[in-house]
Amino acid sequence: MTTPAETQLFPTSCAAPVPRPAEPVKVVPLAVAGALAAGLTWYVWASFGAKPAVLLILGLGLGLALFHSRFGFTSAWRQLIAVGNGQGLRAHTLLLGTAATLIALIISTGSGLFGSVPQASGGPLGLALFVGAVLFAIGMQLGGACASGTLFAVGSGQSAIVLTLGGFIAGSVFYTWAFPLFTGWPALPGVLLADHVGWLGSWLITIGALVAIVWVTKLVQAKRNPPPVDVVPTAHGPARVFRGSWPVLVGAIVLGVLAAAVFLVSGGIWGVTSAFALWGAKLLQLFGAHPETWEFWRSTANAKSLAAPIWTDKTSLTNIGIMIGAAVAAAAAGAWKIHSQIPWRTALAAVLGGVLMGIGARLAGGCNIGAYLGGISVGSLHGWLWGLFALGGTWIGLRLRPLFGLGNPKPSDSIC
Numbered sequence: 350m351t352t353p354a355e356t357q358l359f360p361t362s363c364a365a366p367v368p369r370p371a372e373p374v375k376v377v378p379l380a381v382a383g384a385l386a387a388g389l390t391w392y393v394w395a396s397f398g399a400k401p402a403v404l405l406i407l408g409l410g411l412g413l414a415l416f417h418s419r420f421g422f423t424s425a426w427r428q429l430i431a432v433g434n435g436q437g438l439r440a441h442t443l444l445l446g447t448a449a450t451l452i453a454l455i456i457s458t459g460s461g462l463f464g465s466v467p468q469a470s471g472g473p474l475g476l477a478l479f480v481g482a483v484l485f486a487i488g489m490q491l492g493g494a495c496a497s498g499t500l501f502a503v504g505s506g507q508s509a510i511v512l513t514l515g516g517f518i519a520g521s522v523f524y525t526w527a528f529p530l531f532t533g534w535p536a537l538p539g540v541l542l543a544d545h546v547g548w549l550g551s552w553l554i555t556i557g558a559l560v561a562i563v564w565v566t567k568l569v570q571a572k573r574n575p576p577p578v579d580v581v582p583t584a585h586g587p588a589r590v591f592r593g594s595w596p597v598l599v600g601a602i603v604l605g606v607l608a609a610a611v612f613l614v615s616g617g618i619w620g621v622t623s624a625f626a627l628w629g630a631k632l633l634q635l636f637g638a639h640p641e642t643w644e645f646w647r648s649t650a651n652a653k654s655l656a657a658p659i660w661t662d663k664t665s666l667t668n669i670g671i672m673i674g675a676a677v678a679a680a681a682a683g684a685w686k687i688h689s690q691i692p693w694r695t696a697l698a699a700v701l702g703g704v705l706m707g708i709g710a711r712l713a714g715g716c717n718i719g720a721y722l723g724g725i726s727v728g729s730l731h732g733w734l735w736g737l738f739a740l741g742g743t744w745i746g747l748r749l750r751p752l753f754g755l756g757n758p759k760p761s762d763s764i765c
Contacts, residue, residue, distance in 0.1 A: 359436065359570045363763060365577035371584040371592050372683025378506075379680035386673045397660050400463040403614050404663055408670015411607050411619075415501040415671065416678035417593035418600020419581055420444075422495040422717040426486070426743040428765050431758040433573030435566025440597045442559040447605025448726035449555045452612050456727075457548040465616030469543070472714045472724055472731035475536025481713025482720070482735045484705045486742025489717070490750055492516065492702025496621040496716035499703070500668055504675030508688045512699035514625075519700075520707020521622065522629035528645035531712060542728035551728035558733070579764040582684070593682045608722060615663045618723030622710035624664040630655055698753035 386409055394402035414420070425437020454460075456467045472478065489495045492513035494502050499517060502510035524531060542551035584592035595603075611619040630640040640646055646655050659665040679685035691699075710716040713735055715723060721739065724732020747757050758765035 359439075359567055360574060361434065361570075361577040362574050362760070363577065366580055366764060368580040368594070369582040371582045371594075374592070374683055375680040375685045378685045379677065382673055382676035382680055386670075386677060389669070389673070393660050393666070397658070400465075400614065401660055401666055403463070404611065404666040405670045407607055407611050407614065408667035409674035409677070410670075411497075411604065411667060412501055412504055412671035412674020412676075413678045414595075414600050414603040414607065415497060416505055416675040417682070418595040418597050418603070420597060420600045420604060421498060422721075423489045423493065423498055426740060427490060427747060428575070428578065428758055429566070429569075430740065430743050431747055432575035432760050432762075432765050433569045434575035434578060434758075434765055435570050436578050436597070438566050439563050440601045442562050443598055443601040444605045444608075445722060445725050446556055446559050447602050448608045448722060449552060449559075449728070451606065451609030452618075452726050453548050453552040453728075455609065455613050456543075460613060461616055462614050465614060467612060467616050469541060469618075469727035469729070471539025471541035471544075471729040472720065473536040473539050474731055474734060475534055477531065477534045477536060477712045478714065478720075478731055478734060479738050481709040481711070482738035483709070483742035483745070485709030485713060485716055486739040487746040487749065488520075488702040488705030488707075488709060490702070490743060490746025491698040491753065491755070492706060493699060493755075495718075496706065496710065497671065497718050499706075500621065500671040501675035504672035505679035506676070506685045506687045509691050509695055509699050512691070512696055513703040513706075516700040516703020516705075517622070517707045518625045518629040518632075518703075520704035520709075521626035521711060522633070522640075522707075523704070524708050524711040525626050525630065525640065525645040526643055528643065540730040542730070548728075555725065555728055573760070575760065576758065576762045576765040582682070584682070591681055593678065608726065611663075611667060617663070618719060618727060619667065620664045620715060620719035620723060621668060622664075622707070622716045622719060624659075624662060624668050625707060626711065627654060627659065627662060627665065631659065692754060694754040698750075698755060 390402055390405055393405050420440065421437055425441060428434040429438050456469055461467050494510050494513055499510055499514050503514055542554055546554065581594045583589060583594040608619045630646060633640050641652065641655055646652055654662060676685060713720050720735040721732055724735060750757055
């Protein structure tokens, strides 16, 4: 939600609409989602220990924050490219800066919980990264959500995004099946800023680049004078904490803190998409297929992951937590609702977008969370390059959306 101060700093063609009051609490969905959250947390803690349970709890928090702030990556890039509104991208800079600051403190001090050792690495720089980021960005514009957005939208009852998730899993499985075709692409070793300038230098460079992005979005927005970003129904007073909607900048800070907490607990960055390949492989095994014989799943780390319960997989735990946490938040806000009718072109775009994101994320070694947020927050050059090529993919995706009956923001709109 745009504040009056931000409206003065970053002008729009008109004032943002006044948000409507939140709908009444959806009692039954809230009770079901709350019971599922509590019961699953107890089960994971009792069966697999404190660390997996804490990761699940962090996922619940991520889902609450994503829904209450309606924190978007897909819409942010669409609004920037289509009409020049940089509100969403400025929220990204706050999220990235918060996560980068806390993660730099964690790594530089060697802090870790549950015996984890914090580690950062630079992703490879090459053709797979560039192609994967472009494919992913096209896919999220067609599918209607990014990786984290897909999870919290599914949790909040958005039926079309269930198709996106299905396509996401299918695309991830296709990548693992065709893995030999996707290996050996030209690439250079990753670049981690801290290896060259230390963690303080890495943090200063990252924050400086983020400040520059804010300045550029201010210039672009002043020149293009875009429509304001739409607002959603909200509660007021203390109830707003629990029922939403949160200002997007508040959501950015909370998400940044939670991303750093995942790093502190697990020793690695918050990720999303690797779990989709794992879920797809396990589903195939249930139907008698043998993905464990594929080259991708024969590597030591992947074979171990496939053989273990999903409740020991960090990414699966946070993903499941996000969906349940979003369901709790949506029900509390009175916004949980299953949409039964989906136009066929929208459904086709959702599946196709999910497939492209599944393939793109695996090619690029991550998505808007694992590559973009995770890479930039640890000072890896591949995170910045992923974001740059994703902007290019967004431009392509916007030109494909009308083929599926999907609209784009226009300068003449009252909201974007």
